[in-house]
Amino acid sequence: MNRTITMNLSGIIFHIEEDAYDMLNKYLSTIKGYFKDSDGRDEIMSDIESRIAEMLQEKVSKTKQAVLMNDVESVIAVMGKPEDFAGESGTTENKESTAGENKTYSENKGRRRVFRDPDDKVIGGVCSGIASYFDFDPIWLRAAFAISFFVFGTGLLLYIILIIIIPKAKTTAEKLEMRGEKVDVNNIGKAVNEEFEDFKKRMKNFGDEVKSSENKERIRTAAEKFRDFVGDVFFNMLQIAGKIFAFIFIFIGIALMIGLMATIFGRGTISIFDSPMTSIHFSIYELSSAVLPNDLPIEFVVIGLILFIGIPLLSMIYGGIKYLFRIKQKNKIVKYTANILWLTGLVLLTYVGIQVGTDFSEQATTKQIISISQPIGNTLYLDMKPSAEDDLDVTYMHHRKVRFGDWTMISKDDKSFRLGYPEMNIVKSETDSFELVAIKSAQGFDKKDATYRAKNINYAITQMDSIILFNSYFDIEALDKLRAQNVKILLKVPVNKFVYLSKRMEKIIFDIDNVNDALDSDMVNRKWIMTNRGLECIDCEGLENVHKH
Amino acid sequence: MNIENTKAQMKKGVLEFCILSVLSDGEHYPSEIIEKMKEAKLIVVEGTLYPLLMRLKNDGLLSYRWEESLSGPPRKYYKLTPVGEQFLKELEITWNDLVEAVNKTINKQ
Structure with missing residues (x-):
């Protein structure tokens, strides 16, 4: 069941369904918009209207009294779309006002779509297309794109994507759609309003449905409609x-x-x-x-x-x-x-x-004995190089630095990397003298490769009388690449000789066995003697009580 | 160059001439004119005709009279005015010259 409207077209009365009427009305006003500025528009309109009336009259009969949607559709097909008028009949007056007509037409046509504009292009018409979608001068977008081409080519990529996905406006209809109804606040307002009217109508229909529903089946349909609506x-x-x-x-x-x-x-x-x-x-x-x-x-x-x-x-x-x-x-x-x-x-x-x-499949280790001179007294003082330049913790602007937990890498130039930290241990010497050994390890695709890298690790110390200054880092050549290079320093202390660990040594000492069972952090700032049982603290009053397990 | 555009331009030029020719054998109302034009595939949709008729009428080449229709609204029957007949004759000459010239040009290749 559909509601019909009574319509007077060129003096003939028609019963026309509501949606068919809407369509016809829209069509006629679109044509009217086309001939906006032409002389004799009213006459043309009345000619067209009477022709439509004539055609519609052939569609109705005693048994089929109402004009339906498809009747209007077939009439419009015969009369043609307004843009076809422009294409074929284009009289001078029409031509002059083509732009205005297109606009009027498209206002009725509705939603605007984005196309590439083939008539106004520098490369692919992307900018002009987008600009006409949003109604601004394409020059700004072009400038923005031109600049963005230099931002590591990002703009170029984006432009290529846009060329691929935005279709070119090929037909007149597409060109019209491209310039279609403006996307602005008024339009959004209008769209919302239409939506709201539609909503009211649907609500009303829905209400009517519910009211007129007399049996369960009807209610179910209404419920279904409500569900569709939601x-x-x-x-x-x-x-x-x-x-x-x-x-x-x-x-x-x-x-x-x-x-x-x-x-x-x-x-x-x-x-x-x-x-x-x-x-x-x-x-x-x-x-x-x-x-x-x-x-x-x-x-x-x-x-x-x-x-x-x-x-x-x-x-x-x-x-x-x-x-x-x-x-x-x-x-x-x-x-x-x-x-x-x-x-x-x-x-x-x-x-x-x-x-x-x-390149990490094999590991190799080499031992390098670092020669040191024996201290004049019985005590060797262990300390780190004090200068800030040697401290891996400090980041300089001109340094490149990576740090994950204890592993630190610094690059001052392209030739070498400075890695930290070496690990130091203290054990009993088999001889009567202090000995220092650097155990270097690295990895490579085979043993030879790994050994080569391990030997290439450079670790240095400085000795001043009875003081040994350790570096907190070792150097590798940049060409050797990072292959898990590591350095372990082993200080061998003869029995009954002493070592003193400065505070700074905390950075490199690692899990040194000692009689007192002191943690690394408790071993610094103290003097130790090597006994047959191992390292023993000689100035650790109270320490045993705290850390003895 | 857009081929559709060019085709449309070429057709446009001869449309008025054809309308006048159709009316040279007497009075017709728009639907009849359209029938003949459609047969010749000169126009596809009816809407095209009305603005053209209007223009020819305003230029004094056509005149029309109303006639009651049995089945619908009154119809406009168009016919050529003396000026229109004169105009048509000149167009025919021009057309024949043009066809000859175009054929010559094409066949020369």
């Missing part, structure tokens, strides 16, 4: 939320993309986790070259990272834009290309990982 509302809300998410997606995607590009191409230092225990002040380039085998091009990592991280980011932006601008077009080529590129990135990174991994 579904509609919910769907609309979802759509709005979706748009907002799409926008956030695009924004985050672009931001991360710029970050990625800047990190990789800007060779800028990334400073993250800037805490005393963990910090990175290194560029991706420097970090990679510190780890990558010499024969593996760094481009593998760069391209691998760009593809592996960049492709998901681009898809994020791509999906966001598609959702935001309601672009339905599906592009399989783009999808497959993206998948293949991402897999390529994954393969590259995996390859690099395996290459680096095999």
Whole structure:
């Protein structure tokens, strides 16, 4: 059952269904808009109206009295769309006011869509298309894009994405849609208003349904309608939320993309986790070259990272834009290309990982005896080099530094890395003299390789009479790469001789066995004697009570 | 160059000439004119015709009279005015010259 309206067209009375009337009315006012500025518009309109009346009259009969939607549709098909009028009949007066007519027409036409504008383009018409979607001068967008091309190519990537996903306005209708109804506050207000009217109507219909429902089945239909209605509302809300998410997606995607590009191409230092225990002040380039085998091009990592991280980011932006601008077009080529590129990135990174991994397959250790002169007295004083320059804890602006817990790496130049910290232990000497041994270890793809690296580790001390100054670091050559290089220092103390540990030694001593069972932190600032039982404290009053287990 | 655009431009030029020609054998109302034009595939949709008729009428080439219709609203029957007939004759000459010239140009290739 549908409600009909009585309509007078060129003096003929029609009974026409409500929705069919709406359609016809809209159609006529659209045509009217087309001939806005022409002379004799009213006459043309009345001609057209009487022709439509004539055609509609053929559609109704004694048995079918009402004009239906499809009647109006077929009449409109015969008369043609207003834009077809412009194409074929285009009289001079019409031509002069084409722009105005298009506008009038499109106002009735409704929602605007984004297209690339082939008539106003520098590269692909992306900027002019977007500019006409949002109604501003494309020059600003063009300038913004031109600048962003230099931000590590981010703009270029974005532009390519846009060219791929935004369709070109090919037909006149698409060009009209491109300039369609303005997206502004008035329109949104209007849309909301229409939505609200629609809502009222539906509510009313729904109410009527409920009132007129006389049996259970009818109620069920009404309930179903209500459910559909709630579904509609919910769907609309979802759509709005979706748009907002799409926008956030695009924004985050672009931001991360710029970050990625800047990190990789800007060779800028990334400073993250800037805490005393963990910090990175290194560029991706420097970090990679510190780890990558010499024969593996760094481009593998760069391209691998760009593809592996960049492709998901681009898809994020791509999906966001598609959702935001309601672009339905599906592009399989783009999808497959993206998948293949991402897999390529994954393969590259995996390859690099395996290459680096095999460089860690063997470990080797070498012992280096560091010659020291015996102290004149019986006591050897152990201390660290005091200068701040040698302290790995201090970060200098011109240093590159990575720190994970105790492991610290500093690079002052391109030739070597300074690593910390060596570990020191004190044991009983088999001879009558103090001895110092550096046990160096490293890894490599075979024993020889690892041994070579271990020997290349440089650890130095300074001796001043009975004082030994230890370095808190050891150096490796940059070409040797980071291969788990480590240094253990072993001080051998003869029985009945003394060592004194300064406060600063706390940094390198590691789990020294002693008779008192003192922790490393309790061993410093004290003097120890080597006995047959091991190291024993000689100025540790009260310490035993605290730490004896 | 847009091919659709060019085609439309070419058609546009001859539309008025064709309308006048259709009316050269007597009075017709728009639907009849449209029938003939549609047969010749000169126009596809009816809406195109009304502004053209209006223009030709305003230029004094056509005149019309109302006639009651049995089945619907009164119809406008269009016919050529003497000026229109003169105009049509000149257009015919121009058209024939044009066809000849165009054919010559095309066949020369």
